[in-house]
Amino acid sequence: MAILRSVLLVLAVTLCAAQANAQAGLTTLSDSSETGPTTVELPEDLTPETVRELVSRLSDQQVRGLLLERLDAVAKENAAPQESEGRAALDFLGESFVLMGLLLAQVVTEVPRVFVGVNQSFNSFAGPRGLNGVLTMFSMMAIAIAIGLVVENIVTRMATNWRKQIEAADAPDGLKATLEVLGKRLILELLGLFAFFAVTRILIEFLVPGADRPLMPILMINLVVVPRLFAAISRFLLAPNRPDLRLVYTDDWTARFLFRNQLYIVILAGLSIVIFEFQMMHNVSLDDATVGFWLEVAVFVWIAYVLYRARDGLTAMLIGAEENDVTPTERLIARAYPWCAVFLVIVTWVLVQMIIAQGRFDLLSDAQHYVTLGLLLSIPVFDTMVRGLVRHLVPPMRGQGIVAEAAYQSTKRSYVRIGRAGLIVATIIVLADIWQIDFTDLAHANLGTRIAANLIENLFLIACGYLVWELVSLWINRKLADEQTAAGIDLEAEEPGGGEGGGEGGSRLSTVLPLIKIAAQVSIITLTVLIVLGNLGIDITPLLAGAGIIGLAIGFGAQTLVRDIVSGLFFLFDDAFRVGEYLDIDGTVGTVERISIRSLQLRHHQGPVHTIPYGEIPKVTNRSRDWVIVKLKFTVPFDTDVNKVKKLFKQIGKDIMEAPYAEDIIQTFKSQGVYDVNDVGIIVRGKFMAKPGKQWMIRKDVYARVQKIFAENGIEFARREVRVKMPEGEEAQDNTGAAAAAHAAIQEQVEQETGSADKPA
Numbered sequence: 001m002a003i004l005r006s007v008l009l010v011l012a013v014t015l016c017a018a019q020a021n022a023q024a025g026l027t028t029l030s031d032s033s034e035t036g037p038t039t040v041e042l043p044e045d046l047t048p049e050t051v052r053e054l055v056s057r058l059s060d061q062q063v064r065g066l067l068l069e070r071l072d073a074v075a076k077e078n079a080a081p082q083e084s085e086g087r088a089a090l091d092f093l094g095e096s097f098v099l100m101g102l103l104l105a106q107v108v109t110e111v112p113r114v115f116v117g118v119n120q121s122f123n124s125f126a127g128p129r130g131l132n133g134v135l136t137m138f139s140m141m142a143i144a145i146a147i148g149l150v151v152e153n154i155v156t157r158m159a160t161n162w163r164k165q166i167e168a169a170d171a172p173d174g175l176k177a178t179l180e181v182l183g184k185r186l187i188l189e190l191l192g193l194f195a196f197f198a199v200t201r202i203l204i205e206f207l208v209p210g211a212d213r214p215l216m217p218i219l220m221i222n223l224v225v226v227p228r229l230f231a232a233i234s235r236f237l238l239a240p241n242r243p244d245l246r247l248v249y250t251d252d253w254t255a256r257f258l259f260r261n262q263l264y265i266v267i268l269a270g271l272s273i274v275i276f277e278f279q280m281m282h283n284v285s286l287d288d289a290t291v292g293f294w295l296e297v298a299v300f301v302w303i304a305y306v307l308y309r310a311r312d313g314l315t316a317m318l319i320g321a322e323e324n325d326v327t328p329t330e331r332l333i334a335r336a337y338p339w340c341a342v343f344l345v346i347v348t349w350v351l352v353q354m355i356i357a358q359g360r361f362d363l364l365s366d367a368q369h370y371v372t373l374g375l376l377l378s379i380p381v382f383d384t385m386v387r388g389l390v391r392h393l394v395p396p397m398r399g400q401g402i403v404a405e406a407a408y409q410s411t412k413r414s415y416v417r418i419g420r421a422g423l424i425v426a427t428i429i430v431l432a433d434i435w436q437i438d439f440t441d442l443a444h445a446n447l448g449t450r451i452a453a454n455l456i457e458n459l460f461l462i463a464c465g466y467l468v469w470e471l472v473s474l475w476i477n478r479k480l481a482d483e484q485t486a487a488g489i490d491l492e493a494e495e496p497g498g499g500e501g502g503g504e505g506g507s508r509l510s511t512v513l514p515l516i517k518i519a520a521q522v523s524i525i526t527l528t529v530l531i532v533l534g535n536l537g538i539d540i541t542p543l544l545a546g547a548g549i550i551g552l553a554i555g556f557g558a559q560t561l562v563r564d565i566v567s568g569l570f571f572l573f574d575d576a577f578r579v580g581e582y583l584d585i586d587g588t589v590g591t592v593e594r595i596s597i598r599s600l601q602l603r604h605h606q607g608p609v610h611t612i613p614y615g616e617i618p619k620v621t622n623r624s625r626d627w628v629i630v631k632l633k634f635t636v637p638f639d640t641d642v643n644k645v646k647k648l649f650k651q652i653g654k655d656i657m658e659a660p661y662a663e664d665i666i667q668t669f670k671s672q673g674v675y676d677v678n679d680v681g682i683i684v685r686g687k688f689m690a691k692p693g694k695q696w697m698i699r700k701d702v703y704a705r706v707q708k709i710f711a712e713n714g715i716e717f718a719r720r721e722v723r724v725k726m727p728e729g730e731e732a733q734d735n736t737g738a739a740a741a742a743h744a745a746i747q748e749q750v751e752q753e754t755g756s757a758d759k760p761a
Contacts, residue, residue: 099357100350107290117279117288124282129212140207141216145224148200152192159188175392178245182236189232197225218277222270230266234259237381248384249321254313261306269299269370300349303373304342311338317380320387325409341377348373368434375427386419406481414474418467425463458532465528469521476517512572515597560615564598568614576620582692584621585612624692627666630699631687634706635718638681646671648713649686652705656688659701664694669702681718 126134162184197220204216239245240259243252250258272295279289307314318334319326326334352369355361394412534540572595577583581592583602588610590602602610636645649671657668667689675685686706690698710717 096354096357100353103353103357107293110290113288114290114294117284118275118291120288121279121282121284124284125215125278137208137212141204141219144200144203144207147203148196151199152196155195156188156192159191162188175388178247182239182245182247186232186236189235190229193225193228193232214281215278218274222274223267226270227263227266231259231263234262247388248317248381249319250313250317254310254316257310258306258313261302265299265302265306268295268302269367272296272299273367296352297349299370300345303377304345307338307341307345307377314338314341314380318383320384325412327413337380344376345373363435371434372431375430382423383420386423387416390415390419408481410477410481411474414470414477418470421463421466421470428459458535461528461532461535465524469524472520472524473517476513476520480513515572515595518597560613561598563615564613567617568595568598568600571614571617571620577622581622581624584623586618588612626692627689628692628695629687629689630695631672631685632699632702632706633675633683633685635678635681635683636715637718640682640715642674642682642684644713645684645715646673648709648715649706652686652702652709653688655705656698656701661694661698661701664691665698666690680720 129137200220201217204213204220208216237247238250238255238259239247240252240256243255246255248255272292275295276289276292279292314337315334318337319331348369352364355363390412394408394415530540530543533543571577577592577600579592579595583590583592585602588602590604590608590610592600593603593609594601599611599613602612604610634645649669653668653670656662657665665688669686669688672685672687674682676683686702688695688698688702
């Protein structure tokens with residue numbers, strides 16, 4: 001019993017410590033026993049010895065009561081956050097909107113007092129100094145700025161060679177030369193700006209009194225340094241006066257408009273920050289510091305106006321110079337971007353007001369909202385940089401033709417998508433750093449412990465899955481293009497195989513690669529989803545078991561589908577056909593145009609497409625594998641010199657080996673001697689061996705050459721002649737009987753020739 005009491009008490013004390021209640025010195029509980037109310041004093045230093053000593057002094061009922069009390073306290077404390085977890089976010093948003101509404105109402109009603117805070121802060125600043133003191137301070141500041149500008153000019157003139165190269169630079173050839181010119185100009189501007197700021201800052205320390213020095217950096221940084229820094233970066237990207245050096249694709253008006261207005265907006269935002277900081281330095285209340293609010297409103301309205309006016313230029317910037325490479329989705333996003341950017345400006349302003357309404361000025365102390373807005377609005381520039389880098393980093397096109405061109409364009413798009421994915425990840429990380437967001441602490445923001453605690457890891461897994469997807473697709477597409485280019489497949493051919501079918505197919509790898517691509521993509525998606533679900537704490541074992549059960553159900557309920565898939569696998573293992581080959585499947589002929597997991601599509605040379613499930617294929621006759629032999633028959637009169645015909649055929653064989661299609665001939669045209677003799681004449685035969693699909697063009701040329709060389713050597717083709725012998729004594733006017741007899745003789749001859757044609761060669 002003592003052991004039981006010890007275990008129960010240790011458990012109770014542990015729960016107390018877990019909830020930070022073990023520090024309580026006294027715990028009072030009501031005892032329904034005869035002893036009445038009892039006070040149990042828990043030692044501050046809980047050790048096994050003190051626990052045993054305490055247990056020895058307590059009854060079993062007291063131990064049970066203490067344990068129940070601690071368990072109830074733990075349950076109440078754990079239940080409170082769970083009950084309010086779903087409502088906390090909504091309560092926060094509702095409270096923020098209400099406070100923001102009150103703040104805006106207060107600001108609007110106090111418009112007549114908008115300059116009260118400015119006057120108050122200026123009087124507080126100028127009062128102790130007097131007019132002479134203020135003028136002296138600004139005079140010293142002006143002298144420091146003038147000397148800083150002189151030093152800046154000297155520093156920039158020291159780099160004489162760079163300045164001459166920049167001024168005399170014509171339109172550079174390529175991105176590298178452009179970046180070299182722009183980089184030199186940017187470095188010069190930054191060096192001059194650094195020299196200006198350093199000299200000015202040092203002079204201010206010597207010339208300006210100590211009481212006025214805290215204001216000087218605020219003025220210099222927000223009204224001089226930051227605007228000039230933005231101007232240098234904007235000049236580097238937009239090159240408003242040098243279209244030949246412009247990195248982004250846009251017109252001159254848009255470049256100049258964005259450059260000017262961006263500079264004005266930065267100056268206005270800096271003025272807003274300076275006034276707010278100046279008022280805070282002189283203890284002006286927030287109720288009187290409304291001029292900063294209206295300046296900030298002006299900044300956001302100006303940004304929205306600039307986005308609206310430059311919407312066409314921003315759309316063109318996102319589309320880029322190579323419009324043929326832009327997909328319909330990318331074109332739609334480019335057209336929607338200016339309006340989305342305006343909406344983003346409005347949302348950012350609302351969020352800023354919500355933060356101010358909550359009193360979290362520390363979140364805006366370093367102008368995080370302006371930096372965030374500038375970063376998000378620079379998406380067209382970043383996207384242009386990604387596409388520009390891809391154009392110079394993508395491997396050169398392999399081979400020639402439409403297949404190689406399609407593969408090259410697909411590779412470029414894959415590189416662009418990978419670059420954009422990396423850009424999105426980098427933007428999220430930078431924004432998290434700007435706003436000092438620790439994703440591992442999001443579990444305390446009522447987002448769900450398991451989801452929030454693993455948010456970054458899950459995003460990383462999804463990003464890795466997408467990256468693997470793109471890399472696999474990129475490799476397979478390039479490999480498939482290499483195989484098709486090597487096989488000489490021409491997707492622009494009007495009549496593959498000479499218009500009569502039988503074209504040469506692709507390689508075995510080019511046939512299997514599309515199926516491998518589909519299988520790999522499905523596997524990547526499945527594995528990524530399962531890993532993410534497992535990382536969220538979801539048991540994926542039932543999912544795997546359910547997938548197995550579904551597979552069995554499909555196996556029993558869709559036997560035809562299973563038969564088609566299994567038959568297709570065996571056909572592919574046997575290498576029975578490939579894409580581009582000409583097949584005869586139980587009387588259905590055509591070129592293999594597409595292979596899926598359960599069927600193939602045959603394109604007849606006259607246009608129709610036949611879709612045949614693998615399970616319904618009794619046998620396959622492949623007319624495009626390796627080589628094809630064509631045998632041609634010619635009928636000549638009985639008095640023709642057969643040896644001469646043989647020599648003429650040999651001459652034709654030599655001539656066609658010098659024709660443009662000679663590389664498609666495996667064995668040249670040659671005579672096979674006399675094939676047959678009938679009542680019309682002597683049948684001689686010749687043959688040649690060619691690559692599949694090339695025989696039709698060669699056959700046409702051979703027919704034309706035979707006709708020409710026979711005419712040059714006085715050899716005529718035998719003609720069918722029907723002689724009708726009339727009985728003696730009858731008049732020759734009986735033409736009807738003669739015609740009927742001739743027709744019967746012709747039919748008999750045709751039947752004989754048809755039967756002889758069926759004999760093996």
